[in-house]
Amino acid sequence: LAKTTQPISMDSYEGQEVNITCSHNNIATNDYITWYQQFPSQGPRFIIQGYKTKVTNEVASLFIPADRKSSTLSLPRVSLSDTAVYYCLVGRSGANNLFFGTGTRLTVIP
């Protein structure tokens, strides 16, 4: 299971685009990249998942370069309600244990 490295915290003003980068140098060929969002005192919830290039859904976009050693979660025009901790996970089907780490604490400022 590939370990990941993310910034501990980030601040952003409302309305700005936020990009959170995750480093996963030891990613394997069959590994997927998955991001979760966690609000205070709640369990994490799935945001987006990708394997390569770009994935977009109604919440976020995920950019993955060709070498796949990093990925960037992009949140367009953040609002105060996007204040949360964001976790990046890397691994494949069948991997037994999961490593969430400490995530990135995003604070959106009015």
Add this chain to the structure above:
Amino acid sequence: EAQVTQNPRYLITVTGKKLTVTCSQNMNHEYMSWYRQDPGLGLRQIYYSMNVEVTDKGDVPEGYKVSRKEKRNFPLILESPSPNQTSLYFCASSLSSGPSYEQYFGPGTRLTVT
């Protein structure tokens, strides 16, 4: 509604008094796991279960036990709780094992051991 439920949501207990935190999912998921969350340490996996009667240790299993007698239930047992087990606990389930499968988390159980 597809969900993971945990009980109790809040628990205050004393050192050494055995307790069980229940976890149940209604999605027929094979994989279930327990996490604890502590300030500055993030989310750490305690135990996981690949299916009925199949369980294994995660990153921080000391002081905990689990069982998986039915597919939907995965209780966390603290046989002799200690203050260092004061934490926020989450149960999660997914269709199968591995990060490529979406994890569904319960609402959390805040445990205080005095």
